[in-house]
Amino acid sequence: MPDELSELIDSPVERLHVEYKSWLDLAQPKTRADLARHIAAISNFGGGKIVFGIADDGQSCGPAPAGFELTHDTVVSITKRYLDPAVHCDVRWIQSKLGVDHPIVIVPSHGATPICAKANGPELKGKIEGIVAGAYYLRKPGPESAPIVTAADWRDIIRRCALHDRSTILAALSAALSTENADTSSANPRHLLEQWAASANADYLRRAGEGEYAAPIRDCRIQLSYVVETESPEEQPSSQFLNILREVAGEVDQHVASGWSLFYVFGAEPFAPRWDMDSSAPAEEFMQSSLIDATRTIGFDLWRISQTGLATAIREFWEDTPDFGFSPRVALNPRMMTRMLRELVWHAAIFAGRFAGPVRVHFRCEWRGLKGRRLVVPNAIPFRTRPAEVDTVVTETTWAAGALRTDIAEVVYRLGGKLARALDWDGLSAAGIAAEMPRWKQL
Structure with missing residues (x-):
């Protein structure tokens, strides 16, 4: 891994x-x-x-x-x-x-x-x-x-202390925030998130080109996205944005150890994130990192995050790579799936806390290349389930920003439930995810 x-x-x-x-x-x-x-x-x-x-x-x-x-x-x-x-x-x-x-x-x-x-x-x-x-x-x-x-040395420390306390306050007030009444107009956050995901996916395919990879990344990949909805338009400062992303990623690592995190901020070339632009994206300018390289055997990731709270990460099914010992397009490890979703939710919760007035976070998750896959956990009792009959699953949910930290198990269940059903798995539950959470700090 x-x-x-x-x-x-x-x-x-x-x-x-x-x-x-x-x-x-x-x-x-x-x-x-x-x-x-x-x-x-x-x-x-x-x-x-x-x-x-x-x-x-x-x-x-x-x-x-x-x-x-x-x-x-x-x-x-x-x-x-x-x-x-x-x-x-x-x-x-x-x-x-x-x-x-x-x-x-x-x-x-x-x-x-x-x-x-x-x-x-x-x-x-x-x-x-x-x-x-x-x-x-x-x-x-x-x-x-x-x-x-100096007083300048204290500035970022004081800000982080305030953000820590504000997350607690937001959680206490989250019951007053609606998670169901999302706007249905063409400019609503869910529509922006769909456009954001689509533009990143198109860039992923362009970068993949016609090269030969160790996994079928053009047909089989996972895309996990979210957008932070705020009380009024906000942007993170450009001069501090890279360090903010590094801090957010570091805090996520304290809660879930995934081996290769979704939004990891590399320090070395050629994978170090850089500013990029895409005229087809709702946020034209953003920070982006791409690991798409035919010489690699695993980890064909692309992520982009905007100063306005849009984020998306695309990667192959690790189960399709030589490192995991399966043939491509045959397996999906549910433990890896729930761990990845939990990492997404933690990242959203922590990044949302960087904004002065976060209200809700809208999530969109898409799995492509599912047809024929079965649930597999190495060295565990085999699942008695049928292979997936659909090739693509898209899940969406909206959650109060201040409640994400306390409701992670429920949010992960909402995002993963439809995928579980497509794989004939009725064993996924919020309670089961909560019970598994302590193990997610270990690889």
Whole structure:
């Protein structure tokens, strides 16, 4: 399965949200204090990653030395000692193309309050090393993890704190918002979303051309789209838009681990997102990333997101690729389907929170190339279901923006129910999706 974390190892580029470290002795107090400072700074920056075993020049440092150990418990003990509130990070070991295993610490964004150092690092020759109690740290150009010293440093942190609280308020008020009374005029958000999806699909087919791919991407693909409806027209600022998309994607990763996220913001060419234009799209200018490349074996994605709240992602059925061991057009893994939908809903919920007056989010999901597919979960009891008889399924639903976080299981059920029925599956339910949700944080 492809994994965006692999890009951090195989194409290392140190950025503000990514810190690279060689193999360090985590038993040393100064090293632990340094790691706590980086975690605090990255969390206050909006989240990011710390990659071990990569030198400053981007070269691998080779296999981890004997005795090196970095686990979730290691990071928990460090953040509990030095940070308030403690940051709950994840740790994943990823193998590089060179066959070397590297640990990556996945640092979430701060919540309603920024992260503060609560204890000093060790004192050497009368100087406190690593981290200083009472200090707030932030990622700064260099990149480095340095104390906050100016009002400008606080601006984005305060905004994220406010957005965190506002999401809670929106959820409490969501009962007052209608999810059923969508406008039926030609300019309504659902109509715009259909146009948006169609223009992206046409661009996908154009880019695919007549090339030979490891999966039948021209006939079999999935397109998941949404639009944020606001009280009045709004746009995210152009100068901050890429960083906003990176922060949103990073927060989604805290809730669902999909391996290769729908709207992952690549840092390396040729997949790094860039501004693009399409005269046939409702939002003519948008940020777009395309992974359509005949040399790949999996991950033929295209996504585009506009400043006005339109988003769509197109990808092949992973089940059709050589990585999964099935023949094309024969399988659909329902666990992958529900996980992908949950990722879509989380992305919509978090991105909607970036707008001052989000009211509703309209979703549109389309599966093409279904006919003949059966439900398959590897290493599980086979489904006693018939293959799909229809080739295309389109589902739509509208939901109060403030209720998305609390109603994710129900929204996923609404979006996936029609597809489940097309595959002769009556086992999909909101309760079942809710029960499965805790496992979605693991690959």
